[in-house]
Amino acid sequence: MNDSNQPQQLSDAADTGRFLQVPDVPQPKPLPDAYGVDRLTLLVRDPHCIFAFWETFETECTLEICRTDESGALLEILGSHPVPSVGSFYAWVPVAGAHYGARLLRRGASALWSRSVFTPTGRPSDLEDPRWMSIRALSEWDTVVPATGTSPGLAARSVTRWSEVNAGNSFSLQQPRRDLFNKELPTA
Amino acid sequence: MMTTSEQPRGYLCLVLHAHLPFVRHVDAKHRLEEVWLHEAITDTYLPLLDVMNGWVRDGVPFALAMSVTPPLAAMLADPLLQERYVLHLERSIALSERQMHQNAHDPRIAHLAAMYRARFLHAKESFTGTYGCDILGALRRLTPHGLELMASAATHGFLPLMEPVTSAVRAQIRAGVEQHRAVFGEQPVGFWLPECGFFPGHDGYLVEEGIRYTIGDTHALMHGTPRPRYAVYAPVYTPAGLAVFGRDVESSKQVWSASEGYPGDYDYREFYRDAGYDLPWEEVAPYLPCGVRSDTGLKYYRITGPGDHKEVYDPERAAWKVRTHADNFVFNRIHQMRYIAEHMDRAPVILSPYDAELFGHWWFEGPAFLDGVMRALSNQKELVATTPGRFLKRYATHQVVDVSQSTWGYKGYSEVWLEGANDWVYRHLHEAGRTMENLAGTFGAEDPEPLTRRALNQAARELFLAQSSDWAFIMKTGTVVEYAVRRTQDHLHNFYELAHAVRTGEIDAHKVAALEHTHNLLPHVDFRMFLPSEGVRPWSASLTRELAPMATASPASR
Numbered sequence: 001m002n003d004s005n006q007p008q009q010l011s012d013a014a015d016t017g018r019f020l021q022v023p024d025v026p027q028p029k030p031l032p033d034a035y036g037v038d039r040l041t042l043l044v045r046d047p048h049c050i051f052a053f054w055e056t057f058e059t060e061c062t063l064e065i066c067r068t069d070e071s072g073a074l075l076e077i078l079g080s081h082p083v084p085s086v087g088s089f090y091a092w093v094p095v096a097g098a099h100y101g102a103r104l105l106r107r108g109a110s111a112l113w114s115r116s117v118f119t120p121t122g123r124p125s126d127l128e129d130p131r132w133m134s135i136r137a138l139s140e141w142d143t144v145v146p147a148t149g150t151s152p153g154l155a156a157r158s159v160t161r162w163s164e165v166n167a168g169n170s171f172s173l174q175q176p177r178r179d180l181f182n183k184e185l186p187t188a
Numbered sequence: 189m190m191t192t193s194e195q196p197r198g199y200l201c202l203v204l205h206a207h208l209p210f211v212r213h214v215d216a217k218h219r220l221e222e223v224w225l226h227e228a229i230t231d232t233y234l235p236l237l238d239v240m241n242g243w244v245r246d247g248v249p250f251a252l253a254m255s256v257t258p259p260l261a262a263m264l265a266d267p268l269l270q271e272r273y274v275l276h277l278e279r280s281i282a283l284s285e286r287q288m289h290q291n292a293h294d295p296r297i298a299h300l301a302a303m304y305r306a307r308f309l310h311a312k313e314s315f316t317g318t319y320g321c322d323i324l325g326a327l328r329r330l331t332p333h334g335l336e337l338m339a340s341a342a343t344h345g346f347l348p349l350m351e352p353v354t355s356a357v358r359a360q361i362r363a364g365v366e367q368h369r370a371v372f373g374e375q376p377v378g379f380w381l382p383e384c385g386f387f388p389g390h391d392g393y394l395v396e397e398g399i400r401y402t403i404g405d406t407h408a409l410m411h412g413t414p415r416p417r418y419a420v421y422a423p424v425y426t427p428a429g430l431a432v433f434g435r436d437v438e439s440s441k442q443v444w445s446a447s448e449g450y451p452g453d454y455d456y457r458e459f460y461r462d463a464g465y466d467l468p469w470e471e472v473a474p475y476l477p478c479g480v481r482s483d484t485g486l487k488y489y490r491i492t493g494p495g496d497h498k499e500v501y502d503p504e505r506a507a508w509k510v511r512t513h514a515d516n517f518v519f520n521r522i523h524q525m526r527y528i529a530e531h532m533d534r535a536p537v538i539l540s541p542y543d544a545e546l547f548g549h550w551w552f553e554g555p556a557f558l559d560g561v562m563r564a565l566s567n568q569k570e571l572v573a574t575t576p577g578r579f580l581k582r583y584a585t586h587q588v589v590d591v592s593q594s595t596w597g598y599k600g601y602s603e604v605w606l607e608g609a610n611d612w613v614y615r616h617l618h619e620a621g622r623t624m625e626n627l628a629g630t631f632g633a634e635d636p637e638p639l640t641r642r643a644l645n646q647a648a649r650e651l652f653l654a655q656s657s658d659w660a661f662i663m664k665t666g667t668v669v670e671y672a673v674r675r676t677q678d679h680l681h682n683f684y685e686l687a688h689a690v691r692t693g694e695i696d697a698h699k700v701a702a703l704e705h706t707h708n709l710l711p712h713v714d715f716r717m718f719l720p721s722e723g724v725r726p727w728s729a730s731l732t733r734e735l736a737p738m739a740t741a742s743p744a745s746r
Contacts, residue, residue: 029677029678029681030677031616031677031680031681035615035619037619041352041614041615041618043349043351043352043602043606043614044348044593044601044602045601045602045603045606046599046600046601046602046603047601049603051606051611053611053614053615055615088611088612088615115352118388120411120592120593120594120601121411121413121592122411123411124410124411124415125411125412125413125414125415126415127413127414127415128414128415128417129414129417129587129588129589
């Protein structure tokens with residue numbers, strides 16, 4: 001587990017003092033309670049906590065917190081809670097490093113699903129990859145023979161990735177941007 | 189590991205993150221929030237410039253990475269705030285002169301008042317004379333000498349909790365990078381993730397903007413998959429190709445920790461005892477234009493101990509102590525590096541990131557500490573100062589790891605920015621993000637007429653400002669909660685007002701101009717950076733399932 005708690009104590013205390021009290025702050029204008037949309041959102045807070053917030057047109061709903069697979073398919077319902085049409089909920093989840101989802105069951109309407117989220121593992125990985133490639137090698141994988149100098153799993157991932165790059169389906173390393181990998185960093 | 193005279197045995201990488209929220213209030217001449225900026229300029233930014241220019245003057249080889257966020261850069265470059273800063277300095281000079289005379293019977297206090305007077309006069313001379321009111325330019329001129337400037341997000345938005353609206357995440361990154369190019373005239377190599385908030389997938393957005401590296405907290409790497417072979421003592425690459433350096437706990441703790449860190453030494457200046465609170469109100473009121481007690485920068489006491497009793501600050505003793513601490517820091521890093529190097533087949537890098545404002549503002553002696561550290565490093569060749577960019581240029585081959593979602597701060601995840609006091613903001617921020625995305629989709633295909641474009645660009649600025657992580661942080665810490673709530677709500681109201689005007693075609697040119705004048709950061713922002721990210725797919729999909737578990741423990745775990 002990280003050791004950032006202790007080192008941060010001074011920072012937190014210091015930052016608290018940074019923000020001075022301001023006199024005669026006018027009353028802020030309130031924001032709407034809801035926006036008239038049908039939506040269930042899930043955020044990851046930490047390895048064992050996810051946060052759901054929603055709004056829907058149905059007045060009586062049941063919120064279900066679920067374990068899912070990566071595609072969002074339901075694996076297990078972890079909890080079921082009657083909730084109002086607009087609200088939020090913190091759910092403590094038992095397993096870190098797992099996929100979770102949420103759905104709102106509504107009378108007379110189809111269930112409203114959140115997207116699936118993945119919680120951090122919160123611990124060192126059991127997996128090792130004793131060899132690795134350089135980023136230059138990554139950038140050249142569409143021209144050199146792939147699956148060298150790395151683990152089979154990583155190779156498979158990279159081959160898939162670079163075939164997508166070449167097909168123009170990847171956002172991050174499209175052809176014009178690939179020069180970035182081979183560009184020399186500025187001389188210090 | 190073999191060492192040659194040409195090759196150091198290890199590297200130390202100091203990273204400073206300079207940030208303040210955008211607290212420019214055009215409508216009010218005196219606002220307490222602006223004091224945050226004034227204090228940071230006097231206490232941190234000018235002293236750091238003096239220290240770095242001292243290294244250049246004395247031929248001390250140095251390497252230091254520093255991020256300057258767009259809100260801070262905008263305020264530093266703003267003529268109105270520059271003018272107000274000089275007025276603030278003049279009040280401080282006048283108060284310190286008055287204090288010198290009033291404390292003539294107490295030579296120790298009078299001596300400190302004279303020290304502060306000299307300090308404020310020097311700040312004024314440096315700011316208006318040496319640096320020509322252009323702190324950003326002064327930083328830029330240091331880049332050929334060893335300063336590596338990093339970009340950061342547009343308004344310090346906390347990206348992990350913006351994840352459901354990916355266009356907003358990308359816009360924060362893109363606007364931050366573009367602002368860096370505009371301000372510093374260079375493509376940034378590194379990017380400071382606000383609050384060290386790493387979210388798997390955002391690495392792809394950074395690479396998309398030409399970013400080569402970022403900084404993560406220790407567990408960003410240590411909880412990565414596969415397990416990082418060299419722990420945090422070498423960067424890793426994410427599958428998207430972004431290098432991530434991990435924070436070293438040991439060196440961080442020595443500086444950050446309230447109980448074990450140097451800044452808590454009893455000889456150092458006490459931050460929380462300020463003349464603004466100690467002096468009779470009639471004496472100090474003329475120098476506090478906001479009409480309430482606040483810090484004046486005149487702090488006469490040293491930490492002394494854990495209790496309320498405080499003794500008078502002794503600058504000479506503190507100066508001796510800070511030299512000792514700087515030498516001790518370097519001594520410890522050399523021994524730490526030697527130990528780590530025994531377990532590695534390459535030169536380790538120890539990366540120590542800190543808030544820049546720690547040095548000088550919270551820790552008065554902090555700039556002198558940095559000065560001492562860099563000078564001590566220059567006196568030996570075993571451990572060499574570097575920057576992440578320099579290190580990557582020298583060592584290009586690193587392990588590929590799925591970096592873990594993580595932040596720095598309390599508990600290491602998102603709890604500071606997502607808990608009962610601040611969780612309400614995300615419904616509104618996400619909805620506004622989607623609205624901005626829709627507006628960009630509707631009006632971005634063709635070049636809208638100038639007033640519409642200005643309204644859309646200002647809407648983007650208002651949304652960016654609402655997204656600042658500072659507001660959620662303040663709500664959590666419970667200090668000026670009403671201010672943070674108001675800033676969030678006001679920016680969202682401004683955003684929706686502009687969005688409605690654009691959609692109905694009833695744009696009030698005066699309203700747009702007023703907001704442009706008031707919230708004038710990111711002058712080159714283009715609303716189309718919120719265009720829906722069709723086809724965008726983050727690349728840090730987990731490697732977990734594709735790697736076989738290893739029976740043996742890694743070097744990092746031994």
